Amino acid sequence: MSTPSLADLPIRRLTPRDLTACADLSENRGWPREEHKWGLLLAAGTGYGIDDPAGGLVTACVVTEYGPRERPDLGAIGMVLVAERHARQGVGRRLMRHVVAEMSTTPLTLHATPSGRPLYEELGFKVTGRAEMVRGRFIPGGPESEVFTRPATAEDLTAIVRLDEEIFGADRTHVITRLPAFSDQLRVAEENGRIIGYASAWPNMDNHVVGPLIARDTETAKALIASLAAHTNLLRTDIDVRHEELLSWVKERGLTSIAFNAVMTYGISELPGDWTRRFAPLTVAAG
Numbered sequence: 001m002s003t004p005s006l007a008d009l010p011i012r013r014l015t016p017r018d019l020t021a022c023a024d025l026s027e028n029r030g031w032p033r034e035e036h037k038w039g040l041l042l043a044a045g046t047g048y049g050i051d052d053p054a055g056g057l058v059t060a061c062v063v064t065e066y067g068p069r070e071r072p073d074l075g076a077i078g079m080v081l082v083a084e085r086h087a088r089q090g091v092g093r094r095l096m097r098h099v100v101a102e103m104s105t106t107p108l109t110l111h112a113t114p115s116g117r118p119l120y121e122e123l124g125f126k127v128t129g130r131a132e133m134v135r136g137r138f139i140p141g142g143p144e145s146e147v148f149t150r151p152a153t154a155e156d157l158t159a160i161v162r163l164d165e166e167i168f169g170a171d172r173t174h175v176i177t178r179l180p181a182f183s184d185q186l187r188v189a190e191e192n193g194r195i196i197g198y199a200s201a202w203p204n205m206d207n208h209v210v211g212p213l214i215a216r217d218t219e220t221a222k223a224l225i226a227s228l229a230a231h232t233n234l235l236r237t238d239i240d241v242r243h244e245e246l247l248s249w250v251k252e253r254g255l256t257s258i259a260f261n262a263v264m265t266y267g268i269s270e271l272p273g274d275w276t277r278r279f280a281p282l283t284v285a286a287g
Contacts, residue, residue: 006050006058006091011098014047014060022047025057025081032205040182041079041285044175048099050091058086059095063103064286066170073170074272075103077110078285096123100266107267111238111284113259120264128270129263131284132247135207135236136255138229147223152186152198159195160188167214169273175282176212184208187227189220199224200282207234213280218245221279225250237280246279 014022019042023033041047045064052058061080067073077099082092100108100123111131112120121127152160157177165171179186183200185208190196197215201208210228215221221243229235235255239247240263251257261284265271271287281287 009050014049016042021057028083059091066172072106075106075108076287109265111261112264125264125266127262128265130241131238131261132241133238133258134255135258138235139254145223147189147220149187149189149223149227152188160198167274167277185228201228207236208232210237211280212282221246238284239280
C-alpha cells in the first residue's frame with residue numbers, strides 16, 4: 001500500500017486526548033513540551049491537526065475564541081507547528097488556510113515569530129504591534145509600591161472577569177475562570193475595595209509566566225509583577241512594546257530581552273479593548 005501524500009491527509013479537530021501528541025510535536029521542533037499550556041489550550045480552545053500515518057502529528061495549531069459562542073468577537077491562533085520531516089512542504093500553509101476558512105468572518109490575531117511572519121502575511125494578516133519577551137530572576141528593590149496587592153479569592157472572580165472584558169475588549173470568561181486551577185498564583189491590585197488590576201503566574205518548564213497582566217496603569221502593573229516575583233525565582237512574560245516604562249523597569253530588575261514577536265491581525269485593523277491597560281497576554285498562543 002502506498003503512503004498517502006500530505007495533501008490527501010485529512011485535517012481534524014484535536015481534543016485534550018491529543019495532548020501528548022501535541023507535546024511530542026513541540027519537542028520535535030525544538031520547543032519545550034509545555035504540556036501544562038497545551039492542556040489549557042486544548043480545553044479552552046479548538047485544536048486542528050493532521051495525523052501522521054507513521055504516528056504522531058504532521059502539524060497542529062489551536063484557536064481560542066472570545067465573545068459570544070455563536071458569533072465570536074475574536075479568535076487567537078497559536079502553537080502553529082509542523083513536524084521537522086514534513087517542514088517546507090506547504091502543510092503549514094494548508095492548515096492555516098483551513099483555519100482561516102473555518103473561522104469565517106471572525107476577526108483573528110496571532111503572535112508571529114520572524115520565521116512565521118511571511119506565511120501569515122501571504123494569508124492576509126497585517127502587523128499591528130510588537131511584543132517583547134523578557135526572562136530572568138527578578139531582583140527586588142527601589143521605593144516600596146503604594147499599590148496594594150493580595151492573593152485573589154473565589155469572591156474576586158466575577159470582578160476580575162468584568163474588568164478583563166472591559167480592557168481586553170471581548171468576553172474571556174471560559175479562560176479566566178480556569179486561571180485559579182491553571183496558575184500557581186493569581187493576585188489582584190485593589191484600591192478602596194475596588195479591583196484595579198490582576199495578574200497570574202503559571203508554571204512553564206523551569207520558570208513562571210506572568211500573564212495575563214491587566215492593570216489600571218504602569219505603577220499597578222509593576223506592583224503586580226513584584227508581588228508575583230516574591231513567591232517564585234524565574235519569571236518570563238511578553239510585554240507590549242508600547243509599555244516602554246514597564247519594559248525598562250523589568251530590565252532594571254534583572255529580566256533580559258529574549259525575543260520579539262509581531263502581533264498580527266486578520267479582518268480588523270487593530271485589537272479590540274484598551275491597550276494602555278493590557279500589558280501582557282495570558283500566553284502569546286491565546287492572546
